[in-house]
Amino acid sequence: MEKENYKNPYIMGVFLGLALLFTYYISGHGLGASGAFYRIVAEITNVISPASTGEGSVYYSYLKGPEPSKSTWLIFESIGIMLGGFISGLIGGRVKWETIKGANASRGLRLTMALVGGILIGFVSKITLGCTSGQGMNGAAVLSVGSWVFLFSVFGGGFMAAYFVRKQWK
Amino acid sequence: MGPLLEYGIINPWTTVAIGLFSGLFFGVALESAGLGNAKKIAAIFYLKDFTVPKVMFTGIVTAILGVYYLDILGIMDMGRLSFSATLLWPFLIGGIIFGFGMVTAGL
Numbered sequence: 001m002e003k004e005n006y007k008n009p010y011i012m013g014v015f016l017g018l019a020l021l022f023t024y025y026i027s028g029h030g031l032g033a034s035g036a037f038y039r040i041v042a043e044i045t046n047v048i049s050p051a052s053t054g055e056g057s058v059y060y061s062y063l064k065g066p067e068p069s070k071s072t073w074l075i076f077e078s079i080g081i082m083l084g085g086f087i088s089g090l091i092g093g094r095v096k097w098e099t100i101k102g103a104n105a106s107r108g109l110r111l112t113m114a115l116v117g118g119i120l121i122g123f124v125s126k127i128t129l130g131c132t133s134g135q136g137m138n139g140a141a142v143l144s145v146g147s148w149v150f151l152f153s154v155f156g157g158g159f160m161a162a163y164f165v166r167k168q169w170k
Numbered sequence: 171m172g173p174l175l176e177y178g179i180i181n182p183w184t185t186v187a188i189g190l191f192s193g194l195f196f197g198v199a200l201e202s203a204g205l206g207n208a209k210k211i212a213a214i215f216y217l218k219d220f221t222v223p224k225v226m227f228t229g230i231v232t233a234i235l236g237v238y239y240l241d242i243l244g245i246m247d248m249g250r251l252s253f254s255a256t257l258l259w260p261f262l263i264g265g266i267i268f269g270f271g272m273v274t275a276g277l
Binding site: 004006007008009010012013014015016017018019020021022023024025026027028029030031072073074076077078079080081082083084085086087088089092094100101102113114115116117118119120121123124125127128129130131132133135136137138139140141142143144145146147149150151152153154155156157158159160161162165166169 | 172173174175176180182185186187188189190191192193194195196197198199200201202203204206207208209212213214215216220221223224225226227228229230231232233234236237240245246248250251252253254255256257258260261262263264265266267268269270271272273274275276277
């Protein structure tokens with residue numbers, strides 16, 4: 001692997017934990033990454049087909065209630081994540097236009113895999129009520145059994161599939 | 171006493187602004203550790219790079235200890251924190267599919 005200038009993962013882990021704790025202290029809700037996307041999907045669906053976003057539909061929880069409901073701050077939080085990542089990348093001199101992939105893998109293969117994986121994650125995050133942040137880390141921090149089951153399943157699933165998608169990283 | 175929003179100490183619009191700030195911290199922590207790099211994320215599944223579990227579990231342990239002690243000290247009521255119900259089979263099977271997606275996308 002190429003030379004890296006990343007910060008110590010344990011220190012960044014503590015930093016991450018403190019960010020989560022701070023969010024819990026302020027709002028009682030943890031951090032999330034998938035929620036903002038569902039809010040956007042719900043809003044778009046509401047414009048195209050208002051009939052399908054009523055009470056009892058999967059979209060409803062993202063649309064009900066007065067502004068700012070829970071998911072409004074998730075959008076701002078997600079904007080914060082992108083800004084934070086960009087700032088950190090600028091400071092570390094890592095900002096450049098590139099496709100991160102294995103040296104021998106084609107760009108098309110990598111982008112296809114990214115799309116396929118992204119669709120899988122987006123689809124299944126609805127079943128697991130959140131992603132590795134919103135379901136995994138938040139729940140794990142309050143010792144929710146379901147979140148721990150989810151986290152270990154994620155790693156299990158990753159190891160199972162790793163062999164079949166290895167080409168893009170080689 | 172926290173959570174501040176739950177106890178009506180701050181208004182919901184303030185949490186939106188604070189959300190941006192927490193996201194900023196979250197993003198800086200992830201990117202600085204190298205988790206803005208798809209290859210580095212996927213590398214855990216080939217046992218080449220352990221950044222993902224290092225960051226993730228250090229973060230979780232920090233938050234667990236924080237929640238516990240802030241509750242004992244009377245600073246934050248852990249009973250008012252929200253988290254989802256446990257749906258065992260959906261989380262188990264869904265988690266495995268999520269793992270497929272994670273190594274495929276490097277996300």
